[in-house]
Amino acid sequence: MTATAPSATPDIHRGLNGVVVDTTEISTVIQETNSLTYRGYPVQDLAARCSFEEVAHLLWYGELPDAAQLGEFRARERALRPLDRTTADLLARLPETCHPMDVLRTAVSFFGAEDPAEDDDTPAANRTKSLALLAKLPTVVAADLRRRRGLAPIQPDTSLGYAENFFHMCFGRIAEPEVVRCFEISLILYAEHSFNASTFTARVVTSTLSDLYSAVTAAIGALKGPLHGGANEAVMHMLNEIGDPSRAEAWLDEALTSQRKIMGFGHRVYKHGDSRVPIMQEATDRLVARAADPEVTRLATLHAALRHAMITRKGIHPNLDYPAGLAYHLMGLDIPAFTPIFVMSRIVGWTAHITEQLAHNALIRPLGAYTGPGQRSVPNLG
Ligand SMILES: CC(=O)SCCNC(=O)CCNC(=O)[C@H](O)C(C)(C)COP(=O)(O)OP(=O)(O)OC[C@H]1O[C@@H](n2cnc3c(N)ncnc32)[C@H](O)[C@@H]1OP(=O)(O)O
Numbered sequence: 001m002t003a004t005a006p007s008a009t010p011d012i013h014r015g016l017n018g019v020v021v022d023t024t025e026i027s028t029v030i031q032e033t034n035s036l037t038y039r040g041y042p043v044q045d046l047a048a049r050c051s052f053e054e055v056a057h058l059l060w061y062g063e064l065p066d067a068a069q070l071g072e073f074r075a076r077e078r079a080l081r082p083l084d085r086t087t088a089d090l091l092a093r094l095p096e097t098c099h100p101m102d103v104l105r106t107a108v109s110f111f112g113a114e115d116p117a118e119d120d121d122t123p124a125a126n127r128t129k130s131l132a133l134l135a136k137l138p139t140v141v142a143a144d145l146r147r148r149r150g151l152a153p154i155q156p157d158t159s160l161g162y163a164e165n166f167f168h169m170c171f172g173r174i175a176e177p178e179v180v181r182c183f184e185i186s187l188i189l190y191a192e193h194s195f196n197a198s199t200f201t202a203r204v205v206t207s208t209l210s211d212l213y214s215a216v217t218a219a220i221g222a223l224k225g226p227l228h229g230g231a232n233e234a235v236m237h238m239l240n241e242i243g244d245p246s247r248a249e250a251w252l253d254e255a256l257t258s259q260r261k262i263m264g265f266g267h268r269v270y271k272h273g274d275s276r277v278p279i280m281q282e283a284t285d286r287l288v289a290r291a292a293d294p295e296v297t298r299l300a301t302l303h304a305a306l307r308h309a310m311i312t313r314k315g316i317h318p319n320l321d322y323p324a325g326l327a328y329h330l331m332g333l334d335i336p337a338f339t340p341i342f343v344m345s346r347i348v349g350w351t352a353h354i355t356e357q358l359a360h361n362a363l364i365r366p367l368g369a370y371t372g373p374g375q376r377s378v379p380n381l382g
């Protein structure tokens, strides 16, 4: 038998780093200008001039809504906010020791099981499901936040916008306009970011012609990890661990020496700073100024000191999770709710990508270069 010559080592891109897997019309990071556009609009302009609902409409339908379209979009979203009794009961039975991302993942999976049209993947059916998820996810997140505080859920208020209603459902009151605006800016900035890990996960699941709920459930699992969305919670844990601004440099030295990843820093695509950070940082700074509280000043000084030390020492810049984590804490939200809030926003990007994937589907199935043992005979186990 002639031996086969070993094949040439294939070109391997671990983590798909630098690999372009498909086209997209939804958003792009423009490396040269370090900017991000949604359907062609710079995200900083959208954050300055639009509501989250307008941006959701843009990402899903390709255009900003006119007044009539926005009115209809808002009315439909508001009507879909309540949870049915079965869902509320199911979620209330989950252990309080589980992470709130587990609650969201379970909720979306259950919404799929309950939906008789789960397998209808026509664009119209998927638009209806996407809107229902957008509307219901804040209700799940707020009820779970209150459950962990030993409080009963508060029903959604259809007279309130998306961001205001979330504060109402968490705290029974609407936060001040500056807080709501900062929150809304974070939702706009988190809504979409091209082929990030969780969106790619949603596209992989969709590419098998599985249903939208399965794709979103899987995306929630991918977002939970601290190298992705989980970093906004990890940022706040890290700031609490450091404690005092005077410790920032020494803490960083030690963390880098022990090869720790510094949460909220670095990015696969942005190597000179995340385009969204300046907008989020400015909004967070406004919350700090408004608080005029020594405790808040201590945290903000520590946040700035660590950012400065990390850029000086490693040349690595913060990503969006760095200012967003601090902002959510300053809004009075509990740390385990931070990544679920990311889901409330990114649901828009995920479902826009699911629709796009389905419109030009190709099964996503890469290759792996085998490095295991050569072919061998199964020994006699008897
Ligand atoms: C919204 C979002 O999901 S944004 C991302 C949120 N995630 C985080 O904040 C977690 C912390 N950051 C990280 O772990 C990384 O920067 C990632 C996962 C985001 C990007 O990772 P990659 O693109 O794979 O870059 P990679 O990990 O190879 O980093 C390149 C170099 O920078 C270093 N580096 C990158 N980020 C960090 C960090 N946060 N802390 C310490 N070192 C870092 C790496 O150790 C590596 O150094 P080396 O070349 O000496 O080995």
Ligand SMILES: O=C([O-])CC(=O)C(=O)O
Residues within 6 Å of the ligand: 190, 192, 193, 195, 196, 197, 228, 267, 268, 269, 319, 320
């Ligand atoms: O793009 C990424 O890799 C991560 C990110 O910033 C996001 O999903 O918003």
